[in-house]
Amino acid sequence: MTVKTMIKKNKLLVMVAVIYLILFALMPDNATTAIKNSIYYLIEMFEVLPVIFLLTVVIEALVPKEWIIKHFGEKSGLLGNLLSLVLGSISAGPIYAAFPISKMLMTKGASVANIVIILSSWAVIKVPMLANEAKFLGVSFMSIRWVLTVVAILIMAWLMGKMISKREMVNDVIDHSKPKVVVNQDYCIGCGICVKMMPEVYELTDQKAYARLENVNSGNMTMIRNTVIKCPTQAITINASGGAE
Amino acid sequence: MDIFTLSFWGISIALTGFSLVKSKKKTFEAMKKSKGMMGNMLGEIIAIIFIIGIVLTFIPPESIKSILGSENTALATIIAAVAGSITLIPAFVAFPLVGSFVDVGASIVPAVAFLTTLTMVGIVTFPLEKKEFGFKFTFIRNSLSFVMALLIAAAMGVLL
Numbered sequence: 001m002t003v004k005t006m007i008k009k010n011k012l013l014v015m016v017a018v019i020y021l022i023l024f025a026l027m028p029d030n031a032t033t034a035i036k037n038s039i040y041y042l043i044e045m046f047e048v049l050p051v052i053f054l055l056t057v058v059i060e061a062l063v064p065k066e067w068i069i070k071h072f073g074e075k076s077g078l079l080g081n082l083l084s085l086v087l088g089s090i091s092a093g094p095i096y097a098a099f100p101i102s103k104m105l106m107t108k109g110a111s112v113a114n115i116v117i118i119l120s121s122w123a124v125i126k127v128p129m130l131a132n133e134a135k136f137l138g139v140s141f142m143s144i145r146w147v148l149t150v151v152a153i154l155i156m157a158w159l160m161g162k163m164i165s166k167r168e169m170v171n172d173v174i175d176h177s178k179p180k181v182v183v184n185q186d187y188c189i190g191c192g193i194c195v196k197m198m199p200e201v202y203e204l205t206d207q208k209a210y211a212r213l214e215n216v217n218s219g220n221m222t223m224i225r226n227t228v229i230k231c232p233t234q235a236i237t238i239n240a241s242g243g244a245e
Numbered sequence: 246m247d248i249f250t251l252s253f254w255g256i257s258i259a260l261t262g263f264s265l266v267k268s269k270k271k272t273f274e275a276m277k278k279s280k281g282m283m284g285n286m287l288g289e290i291i292a293i294i295f296i297i298g299i300v301l302t303f304i305p306p307e308s309i310k311s312i313l314g315s316e317n318t319a320l321a322t323i324i325a326a327v328a329g330s331i332t333l334i335p336a337f338v339a340f341p342l343v344g345s346f347v348d349v350g351a352s353i354v355p356a357v358a359f360l361t362t363l364t365m366v367g368i369v370t371f372p373l374e375k376k377e378f379g380f381k382f383t384f385i386r387n388s389l390s391f392v393m394a395l396l397i398a399a400a401m402g403v404l405l
Contacts, residue, residue, distance in 0.1 A: 012292040012372060020295065030302050038298030040335070045290060047246055053283055054257035060275035061264045092253045094333075096290055096370050099377045100283055106378075115378075116386060123364045128249050129336045133360075136344030141405065145357060148400055149365075152393035159389065164382055172379025 048093030056104045065108050072110035081154060084114040088121030098122035107212060112169065113161030120153045167210055180239040181211040181224055187235035194227040194236060202227070211236075289373050296369055297333050306334050306342055313346055313355045325355035326394055329362030330387075331369070339363055354402040361394035
Protein backbone atom coordinates (compact mmCIF):
# COMPACT_ATOMS: atom_id res chain seq x y z
CA MET A 1 0.00 0.00 0.00
CA THR A 2 1.38 3.37 -0.91
CA VAL A 3 1.52 6.29 1.51
CA LYS A 4 -1.11 8.08 -0.50
CA THR A 5 -3.71 5.34 -0.22
CA MET A 6 -2.84 4.93 3.47
CA ILE A 7 -3.64 8.60 4.05
CA LYS A 8 -6.76 8.35 1.94
CA LYS A 9 -7.99 5.36 3.92
CA ASN A 10 -7.39 7.05 7.26
CA LYS A 11 -8.45 10.56 6.34
CA LEU A 12 -10.08 11.27 9.68
CA LEU A 13 -7.14 9.97 11.70
CA VAL A 14 -4.67 12.10 9.74
CA MET A 15 -6.91 15.13 10.20
CA VAL A 16 -7.10 14.61 13.96
CA ALA A 17 -3.33 14.13 14.17
CA VAL A 18 -2.83 17.46 12.40
CA ILE A 19 -5.27 19.20 14.77
CA TYR A 20 -3.34 17.82 17.74
CA LEU A 21 -0.02 18.98 16.30
CA ILE A 22 -1.42 22.49 15.91
CA LEU A 23 -2.92 22.33 19.40
CA PHE A 24 0.41 21.24 20.89
CA ALA A 25 2.16 24.09 19.16
CA LEU A 26 -0.33 26.77 20.18
CA MET A 27 -1.90 25.57 23.44
CA PRO A 28 0.23 22.77 24.90
CA ASP A 29 -1.77 22.72 28.17
CA ASN A 30 -5.07 22.15 26.40
CA ALA A 31 -3.50 19.53 24.18
CA THR A 32 -2.28 17.57 27.19
CA THR A 33 -5.73 17.77 28.80
CA ALA A 34 -7.32 16.57 25.56
CA ILE A 35 -4.98 13.56 25.45
CA LYS A 36 -5.76 12.80 29.09
CA ASN A 37 -9.50 13.03 28.38
CA SER A 38 -9.13 10.65 25.45
CA ILE A 39 -7.37 7.99 27.48
CA TYR A 40 -10.52 7.05 29.40
CA TYR A 41 -12.29 6.38 26.11
CA LEU A 42 -9.33 4.48 24.68
CA ILE A 43 -9.40 2.13 27.66
CA GLU A 44 -13.15 1.70 27.24
CA MET A 45 -12.56 0.87 23.57
CA PHE A 46 -9.99 -1.81 24.32
CA GLU A 47 -12.30 -3.29 26.96
CA VAL A 48 -15.17 -3.60 24.55
CA LEU A 49 -13.94 -3.99 20.96
CA PRO A 50 -12.35 -7.46 21.35
CA VAL A 51 -15.67 -8.70 22.70
CA ILE A 52 -17.50 -7.14 19.76
CA PHE A 53 -15.05 -8.80 17.40
CA LEU A 54 -15.68 -12.22 18.95
CA LEU A 55 -19.45 -11.69 18.91
CA THR A 56 -19.51 -10.78 15.21
CA VAL A 57 -17.45 -13.91 14.56
CA VAL A 58 -19.89 -16.03 16.54
CA ILE A 59 -22.92 -14.53 14.78
CA GLU A 60 -21.33 -15.13 11.39
CA ALA A 61 -20.15 -18.67 12.12
CA LEU A 62 -22.88 -20.09 14.34
CA VAL A 63 -26.15 -18.31 13.59
CA PRO A 64 -27.79 -19.37 10.34
CA LYS A 65 -29.11 -16.67 8.07
CA GLU A 66 -32.62 -18.14 8.18
CA TRP A 67 -32.69 -17.72 11.95
CA ILE A 68 -31.78 -14.04 11.73
CA ILE A 69 -34.35 -13.44 9.01
CA LYS A 70 -37.02 -15.21 11.05
CA HIS A 71 -36.31 -13.36 14.29
CA PHE A 72 -35.00 -9.98 13.13
CA GLY A 73 -36.21 -9.76 9.51
CA GLU A 74 -39.00 -7.83 7.83
CA LYS A 75 -41.65 -10.33 8.90
CA SER A 76 -40.48 -10.80 12.49
CA GLY A 77 -43.15 -8.37 13.73
CA LEU A 78 -43.55 -7.20 17.30
CA LEU A 79 -41.60 -10.15 18.66
CA GLY A 80 -38.65 -9.18 16.48
CA ASN A 81 -38.84 -5.62 17.80
CA LEU A 82 -38.87 -6.87 21.39
CA LEU A 83 -35.95 -9.21 20.74
CA SER A 84 -33.98 -6.31 19.22
CA LEU A 85 -34.80 -4.15 22.24
CA VAL A 86 -33.55 -6.83 24.62
CA LEU A 87 -30.42 -7.42 22.56
CA GLY A 88 -29.59 -3.70 22.55
CA SER A 89 -30.33 -3.31 26.25
CA ILE A 90 -28.17 -6.16 27.55
CA SER A 91 -25.22 -4.91 25.51
CA ALA A 92 -22.03 -3.35 26.78
CA GLY A 93 -20.03 -0.43 25.49
CA PRO A 94 -20.57 2.81 23.61
CA ILE A 95 -22.74 3.21 20.52
CA TYR A 96 -19.92 2.64 18.03
CA ALA A 97 -19.57 -0.87 19.45
CA ALA A 98 -23.10 -1.48 18.17
CA PHE A 99 -22.12 -0.66 14.57
CA PRO A 100 -20.27 -3.90 13.68
CA ILE A 101 -22.89 -6.11 15.35
CA SER A 102 -25.80 -4.29 13.69
CA LYS A 103 -24.03 -4.34 10.35
CA MET A 104 -23.45 -8.08 10.65
CA LEU A 105 -27.12 -8.67 11.55
CA MET A 106 -28.20 -6.46 8.66
CA THR A 107 -26.16 -8.35 6.07
CA LYS A 108 -27.66 -11.55 7.45
CA GLY A 109 -31.23 -10.34 7.00
CA ALA A 110 -32.32 -8.11 9.90
CA SER A 111 -34.81 -5.38 8.97
CA VAL A 112 -34.11 -1.63 8.98
CA ALA A 113 -36.58 -1.10 11.84
CA ASN A 114 -34.89 -3.68 14.03
CA ILE A 115 -31.44 -2.25 13.28
CA VAL A 116 -32.73 1.13 14.49
CA ILE A 117 -34.02 -0.48 17.68
CA ILE A 118 -30.75 -2.28 18.36
CA LEU A 119 -28.63 0.83 17.74
CA SER A 120 -30.84 3.16 19.79
CA SER A 121 -31.38 0.88 22.74
CA TRP A 122 -27.69 0.00 22.71
CA ALA A 123 -26.92 3.69 23.10
CA VAL A 124 -29.57 4.65 25.62
CA ILE A 125 -30.76 1.69 27.64
CA LYS A 126 -28.22 -0.11 29.78
CA VAL A 127 -28.80 -1.80 33.08
CA PRO A 128 -25.75 -0.35 34.90
CA MET A 129 -26.68 3.07 33.52
CA LEU A 130 -30.28 2.78 34.69
CA ALA A 131 -29.08 1.91 38.19
CA ASN A 132 -26.84 4.97 38.15
CA GLU A 133 -29.67 7.18 36.97
CA ALA A 134 -32.01 5.92 39.69
CA LYS A 135 -29.34 6.61 42.29
CA PHE A 136 -28.79 10.23 41.33
CA LEU A 137 -32.15 11.27 39.91
CA GLY A 138 -34.62 9.00 41.64
CA VAL A 139 -36.44 5.82 40.67
CA SER A 140 -39.53 7.56 39.28
CA PHE A 141 -37.41 9.88 37.10
CA MET A 142 -35.49 6.89 35.76
CA SER A 143 -38.54 4.68 35.10
CA ILE A 144 -40.59 7.39 33.40
CA ARG A 145 -37.64 8.34 31.19
CA TRP A 146 -37.09 4.67 30.40
CA VAL A 147 -40.71 4.07 29.38
CA LEU A 148 -40.78 7.23 27.25
CA THR A 149 -37.48 6.30 25.62
CA VAL A 150 -38.65 2.80 24.72
CA VAL A 151 -41.81 4.25 23.16
CA ALA A 152 -39.74 6.83 21.26
CA ILE A 153 -37.38 4.13 19.95
CA LEU A 154 -40.26 1.98 18.73
CA ILE A 155 -41.87 4.95 16.94
CA MET A 156 -38.52 5.85 15.36
CA ALA A 157 -37.98 2.29 14.20
CA TRP A 158 -41.41 2.13 12.62
CA LEU A 159 -40.92 5.49 10.86
CA MET A 160 -37.46 4.62 9.57
CA GLY A 161 -38.60 1.22 8.37
CA LYS A 162 -41.14 3.06 6.24
CA MET A 163 -38.72 5.76 5.07
CA ILE A 164 -35.65 3.74 4.10
CA SER A 165 -35.30 0.53 2.16
CA LYS A 166 -32.44 -1.79 2.82
CA ARG A 167 -31.35 -1.72 -0.79
CA GLU A 168 -31.05 2.05 -0.56
CA MET A 169 -28.78 1.65 2.45
CA VAL A 170 -26.60 -0.92 0.73
CA ASN A 171 -26.17 1.38 -2.27
CA ASP A 172 -25.39 4.25 0.08
CA VAL A 173 -22.29 2.63 1.58
CA ILE A 174 -20.51 1.58 -1.61
CA ASP A 175 -16.78 1.89 -1.18
CA HIS A 176 -15.61 3.53 -4.38
CA SER A 177 -12.02 2.34 -4.13
CA LYS A 178 -13.09 -1.30 -4.38
CA PRO A 179 -14.28 -3.10 -7.50
CA LYS A 180 -17.96 -2.44 -7.80
CA VAL A 181 -20.55 -4.97 -8.82
CA VAL A 182 -23.92 -3.55 -9.73
CA VAL A 183 -27.14 -5.34 -10.57
CA ASN A 184 -29.28 -3.14 -12.76
CA GLN A 185 -32.68 -3.36 -11.07
CA ASP A 186 -34.53 -2.47 -14.27
CA TYR A 187 -33.07 -5.45 -16.14
CA CYS A 188 -33.04 -8.02 -13.33
CA ILE A 189 -35.84 -10.55 -13.64
CA GLY A 190 -35.09 -12.21 -10.32
CA CYS A 191 -34.20 -15.58 -11.83
CA GLY A 192 -31.74 -16.25 -9.00
CA ILE A 193 -28.97 -17.76 -11.14
CA CYS A 194 -26.35 -15.40 -9.70
CA VAL A 195 -27.59 -16.10 -6.17
CA LYS A 196 -27.24 -19.86 -6.76
CA MET A 197 -23.74 -19.39 -8.18
CA MET A 198 -22.49 -17.05 -5.46
CA PRO A 199 -24.79 -16.86 -2.45
CA GLU A 200 -22.07 -14.98 -0.54
CA VAL A 201 -22.21 -12.09 -3.01
CA TYR A 202 -25.72 -11.95 -4.42
CA GLU A 203 -28.95 -11.70 -2.52
CA LEU A 204 -32.54 -11.88 -3.69
CA THR A 205 -34.89 -9.34 -2.11
CA ASP A 206 -38.37 -8.56 -3.43
CA GLN A 207 -37.73 -10.62 -6.58
CA LYS A 208 -34.61 -8.63 -7.48
CA ALA A 209 -31.00 -9.57 -7.01
CA TYR A 210 -28.48 -7.21 -5.54
CA ALA A 211 -24.78 -7.50 -4.78
CA ARG A 212 -23.43 -7.39 -1.24
CA LEU A 213 -20.42 -5.28 -1.96
CA GLU A 214 -18.60 -5.96 1.29
CA ASN A 215 -18.07 -9.52 0.03
CA VAL A 216 -16.71 -8.46 -3.33
CA ASN A 217 -12.94 -8.67 -3.51
CA SER A 218 -10.19 -9.39 -5.98
CA GLY A 219 -10.19 -13.04 -4.84
CA ASN A 220 -13.65 -13.86 -6.11
CA MET A 221 -13.60 -11.58 -9.14
CA THR A 222 -13.22 -14.47 -11.62
CA MET A 223 -16.31 -16.15 -10.26
CA ILE A 224 -18.19 -12.82 -10.35
CA ARG A 225 -17.25 -12.43 -14.03
CA ASN A 226 -18.88 -15.82 -14.60
CA THR A 227 -22.09 -14.56 -13.07
CA VAL A 228 -21.97 -11.56 -15.40
CA ILE A 229 -21.79 -13.93 -18.35
CA LYS A 230 -24.49 -16.29 -17.01
CA CYS A 231 -27.01 -13.54 -16.23
CA PRO A 232 -29.79 -13.97 -18.84
CA THR A 233 -30.62 -10.27 -19.04
CA GLN A 234 -27.04 -8.99 -18.65
CA ALA A 235 -28.09 -6.97 -15.64
CA ILE A 236 -24.79 -7.37 -13.80
CA THR A 237 -21.93 -5.00 -14.49
CA ILE A 238 -18.47 -4.78 -12.94
CA ASN A 239 -16.91 -1.42 -12.49
CA ALA A 240 -13.32 -2.10 -11.47
CA SER A 241 -12.20 1.39 -10.70
CA GLY A 242 -9.00 1.39 -8.66
CA GLY A 243 -9.73 4.64 -6.89
CA ALA A 244 -9.89 6.59 -10.13
CA GLU A 245 -12.97 8.51 -9.02
CA MET B 246 -14.18 -3.13 34.11
CA ASP B 247 -17.71 -3.44 35.45
CA ILE B 248 -19.42 -6.76 36.00
CA PHE B 249 -21.45 -6.35 32.81
CA THR B 250 -18.46 -5.92 30.54
CA LEU B 251 -16.73 -8.78 32.34
CA SER B 252 -19.63 -11.16 31.81
CA PHE B 253 -19.64 -10.13 28.17
CA TRP B 254 -16.03 -11.19 27.90
CA GLY B 255 -16.90 -14.50 29.49
CA ILE B 256 -19.89 -15.15 27.25
CA SER B 257 -18.17 -14.19 24.00
CA ILE B 258 -15.04 -16.24 24.76
CA ALA B 259 -17.19 -19.27 25.64
CA LEU B 260 -19.24 -18.88 22.45
CA THR B 261 -16.13 -18.52 20.32
CA GLY B 262 -14.75 -21.68 21.91
CA PHE B 263 -17.96 -23.50 21.11
CA SER B 264 -17.84 -22.20 17.55
CA LEU B 265 -14.24 -23.39 17.17
CA VAL B 266 -15.18 -26.87 18.39
CA LYS B 267 -18.15 -26.98 16.05
CA SER B 268 -16.36 -25.85 12.92
CA LYS B 269 -12.81 -24.60 12.90
CA LYS B 270 -12.95 -23.68 9.24
CA LYS B 271 -16.16 -21.67 9.49
CA THR B 272 -14.93 -19.82 12.58
CA PHE B 273 -11.66 -18.84 10.95
CA GLU B 274 -13.48 -17.67 7.84
CA ALA B 275 -15.77 -15.57 10.02
CA MET B 276 -12.74 -14.16 11.83
CA LYS B 277 -11.22 -13.11 8.54
CA LYS B 278 -14.42 -11.36 7.56
CA SER B 279 -14.84 -9.61 10.91
CA LYS B 280 -11.20 -8.59 10.90
CA GLY B 281 -11.71 -6.86 7.58
CA MET B 282 -14.84 -5.11 8.77
CA MET B 283 -13.49 -3.97 12.13
CA GLY B 284 -10.05 -3.14 10.75
CA ASN B 285 -11.71 -0.57 8.55
CA MET B 286 -13.42 0.98 11.55
CA LEU B 287 -10.52 0.98 13.99
CA GLY B 288 -8.69 3.99 12.57
CA GLU B 289 -11.88 6.04 12.62
CA ILE B 290 -12.82 4.98 16.13
CA ILE B 291 -9.42 6.05 17.44
CA ALA B 292 -9.75 9.34 15.56
CA ILE B 293 -13.20 9.90 17.07
CA ILE B 294 -11.90 9.17 20.57
CA PHE B 295 -9.25 11.85 20.21
CA ILE B 296 -11.87 14.27 18.88
CA ILE B 297 -13.94 13.60 22.00
CA GLY B 298 -10.85 14.47 24.04
CA ILE B 299 -10.67 17.86 22.35
CA VAL B 300 -14.41 18.53 22.70
CA LEU B 301 -14.26 17.71 26.42
CA THR B 302 -11.30 20.04 26.87
CA PHE B 303 -13.03 23.03 25.36
CA ILE B 304 -16.57 22.21 26.54
CA PRO B 305 -15.96 20.70 30.00
CA PRO B 306 -18.91 18.80 31.57
CA GLU B 307 -19.29 21.52 34.22
CA SER B 308 -20.13 24.09 31.54
CA ILE B 309 -23.43 22.31 30.96
CA LYS B 310 -24.60 23.68 34.30
CA SER B 311 -24.77 27.22 33.00
CA ILE B 312 -26.90 26.02 30.09
CA LEU B 313 -29.28 24.02 32.28
CA GLY B 314 -29.72 26.94 34.66
CA SER B 315 -30.91 29.44 32.06
CA GLU B 316 -34.10 31.38 32.85
CA ASN B 317 -35.79 30.65 29.54
CA THR B 318 -36.68 26.94 29.81
CA ALA B 319 -37.61 26.43 26.15
CA LEU B 320 -34.38 27.93 24.90
CA ALA B 321 -32.37 26.13 27.57
CA THR B 322 -33.92 22.83 26.50
CA ILE B 323 -32.90 23.27 22.90
CA ILE B 324 -29.39 24.39 23.77
CA ALA B 325 -29.07 21.49 26.24
CA ALA B 326 -30.19 19.06 23.53
CA VAL B 327 -27.59 20.47 21.12
CA ALA B 328 -24.90 20.27 23.79
CA GLY B 329 -25.85 16.66 24.48
CA SER B 330 -25.60 15.84 20.78
CA ILE B 331 -22.09 17.22 20.49
CA THR B 332 -20.51 15.99 23.69
CA LEU B 333 -19.98 12.43 24.79
CA ILE B 334 -19.74 12.57 28.55
CA PRO B 335 -19.59 9.20 30.31
CA ALA B 336 -22.93 8.42 31.94
CA PHE B 337 -21.44 8.05 35.40
CA VAL B 338 -20.24 11.65 35.17
CA ALA B 339 -23.43 12.99 33.57
CA PHE B 340 -25.94 11.55 36.07
CA PRO B 341 -24.39 12.97 39.26
CA LEU B 342 -23.79 16.28 37.48
CA VAL B 343 -27.39 16.63 36.30
CA GLY B 344 -28.66 15.15 39.59
CA SER B 345 -26.90 17.75 41.71
CA PHE B 346 -28.43 20.40 39.55
CA VAL B 347 -31.98 19.10 39.68
CA ASP B 348 -31.62 18.84 43.46
CA VAL B 349 -30.97 22.57 43.66
CA GLY B 350 -34.34 23.14 41.99
CA ALA B 351 -33.56 23.61 38.31
CA SER B 352 -36.17 22.62 35.73
CA ILE B 353 -35.87 18.98 34.71
CA VAL B 354 -36.91 19.57 31.10
CA PRO B 355 -33.53 20.78 29.83
CA ALA B 356 -31.84 18.15 32.00
CA VAL B 357 -33.79 15.33 30.36
CA ALA B 358 -33.17 16.72 26.88
CA PHE B 359 -29.45 16.79 27.63
CA LEU B 360 -29.33 13.26 29.10
CA THR B 361 -31.27 11.80 26.17
CA THR B 362 -29.37 13.39 23.30
CA LEU B 363 -26.12 12.64 25.12
CA THR B 364 -26.51 8.96 24.32
CA MET B 365 -28.95 8.80 21.42
CA VAL B 366 -27.58 11.50 19.09
CA GLY B 367 -23.95 11.33 18.02
CA ILE B 368 -22.50 14.16 15.96
CA VAL B 369 -18.99 12.93 16.66
CA THR B 370 -19.74 9.35 15.65
CA PHE B 371 -21.64 10.54 12.56
CA PRO B 372 -18.82 9.79 10.05
CA LEU B 373 -18.47 6.26 11.38
CA GLU B 374 -22.21 5.58 11.34
CA LYS B 375 -22.44 7.03 7.84
CA LYS B 376 -19.72 4.72 6.59
CA GLU B 377 -21.50 1.62 7.91
CA PHE B 378 -25.14 2.49 7.24
CA GLY B 379 -25.12 5.29 4.66
CA PHE B 380 -25.84 9.00 4.87
CA LYS B 381 -29.63 8.82 4.66
CA PHE B 382 -30.00 6.30 7.48
CA THR B 383 -27.55 8.13 9.73
CA PHE B 384 -29.03 11.55 9.08
CA ILE B 385 -32.62 10.44 9.67
CA ARG B 386 -31.75 8.41 12.76
CA ASN B 387 -29.89 11.25 14.42
CA SER B 388 -32.45 13.92 13.49
CA LEU B 389 -35.36 11.77 14.67
CA SER B 390 -33.52 11.01 17.90
CA PHE B 391 -33.01 14.72 18.47
CA VAL B 392 -36.71 15.47 18.01
CA MET B 393 -37.66 12.50 20.18
CA ALA B 394 -35.35 13.74 22.93
CA LEU B 395 -37.16 17.09 22.95
CA LEU B 396 -40.54 15.30 23.08
CA ILE B 397 -39.37 13.02 25.90
CA ALA B 398 -38.14 16.07 27.81
CA ALA B 399 -41.44 17.89 27.35
CA ALA B 400 -43.43 14.81 28.40
CA MET B 401 -41.24 14.41 31.50
CA GLY B 402 -41.92 18.03 32.38
CA VAL B 403 -45.65 17.34 32.31
CA LEU B 404 -45.50 13.98 34.10
CA LEU B 405 -43.14 14.83 36.95
